[in-house]
Amino acid sequence: MFLRTGMGMLVLGAVLLAGCSSDHSKLSPAAGSDRVIRGSISYREHITLPAAADIDIWLNDTTPGYNIMMVTAETTIATAGRQVPIPFELRYDPSRIAAGHTYGLRATIRSGGEMLFTTNEATPVLVPDKSSKSDLMLVAAVRPPTDRAGTGFTGSAWRLEDLAGADVVPNAEATLEFPEAGKVVGKGTCNRFFGTVAISGQTMTFGPIGATKMACLDEKLGDQEGKYFKALEGAERFTLEGDVLMVYVKGLDKPLRFVRKTS
Numbered sequence: 001m002f003l004r005t006g007m008g009m010l011v012l013g014a015v016l017l018a019g020c021s022s023d024h025s026k027l028s029p030a031a032g033s034d035r036v037i038r039g040s041i042s043y044r045e046h047i048t049l050p051a052a053a054d055i056d057i058w059l060n061d062t063t064p065g066y067n068i069m070m071v072t073a074e075t076t077i078a079t080a081g082r083q084v085p086i087p088f089e090l091r092y093d094p095s096r097i098a099a100g101h102t103y104g105l106r107a108t109i110r111s112g113g114e115m116l117f118t119t120n121e122a123t124p125v126l127v128p129d130k131s132s133k134s135d136l137m138l139v140a141a142v143r144p145p146t147d148r149a150g151t152g153f154t155g156s157a158w159r160l161e162d163l164a165g166a167d168v169v170p171n172a173e174a175t176l177e178f179p180e181a182g183k184v185v186g187k188g189t190c191n192r193f194f195g196t197v198a199i200s201g202q203t204m205t206f207g208p209i210g211a212t213k214m215a216c217l218d219e220k221l222g223d224q225e226g227k228y229f230k231a232l233e234g235a236e237r238f239t240l241e242g243d244v245l246m247v248y249v250k251g252l253d254k255p256l257r258f259v260r261k262t263s
Contacts, residue, residue, distance in 0.1 A: 062104040107136050176245075183196060184209075245260070
């Protein structure tokens with residue numbers, strides 16, 4: 001599975017990391033004893049899911065003013081040929097629920113490296129005096145169809161050499177890796193990240209990206225990582241010449257320049 005329940009992750013928002021430190025000094029009681037959110041996954045389109053489709057579900061911190069939403073819990077469900085509505089259970093650690101914060105669920109359905117359905121906003125959960133059951137209604141993902149040519153990236157790894165015209169901080173590696181069709185992982189600078197990617201012809205776009213939450217100890221490193229993650233969110237197309245990959249980003253005059261990693 002690509003996601004693993006219980007890992008502390010971040011989902012990147014549409015803007016740079018800024019003022020996103022959270023106050024966990026006041027946590028929910030009953031720490032250390034997992035609790036469960038139950039619900040179902042559905043969509044309105046009359047489309048049959050492939051037998052090998054998977055459902056990814058995230059519990060996010062959606063507190064207003066946070067530009068990066070912390071993933072408090074996540075899991076992956078194999079549909080195994082089942083069709084919607086599909087029930088789910090998401091376990092979370094109450095010690096990671098901060099008093100005064102708001103939380104919501106997001107989900108995607110994917111198959112063969114492509115995102116088929118997704119939530120377009122978080123569904124509020126863990127609301128006092130409200131039912132713990134949450135039924136999510138997904139919509140068809142808007143994306144270019146994945147071209148079989150895109151599988152040529154599978155198994156490759158790339159090192160960022162130029163960040164849209166800015167040099168990379170010395171000895172601070174940022175990477176982009178394609179472990180299998182439709183998936184991307186890598187190192188932002190300080191943190192590891194994961195997500196989905198759609199490649200068609202010369203088009204390359206990234207879906208929701210998550211990352212570990214290790215703090216950058218140097219301001220330059222944090223600035224580089226924030227700009228790198230934001231650039232990936234805006235990626236539109238690429239060119240590939242030998243061992244050099246150029247990723248062009250909406251709103252940036254110059255591309256991200258990567259070189260192939262050989263080890």
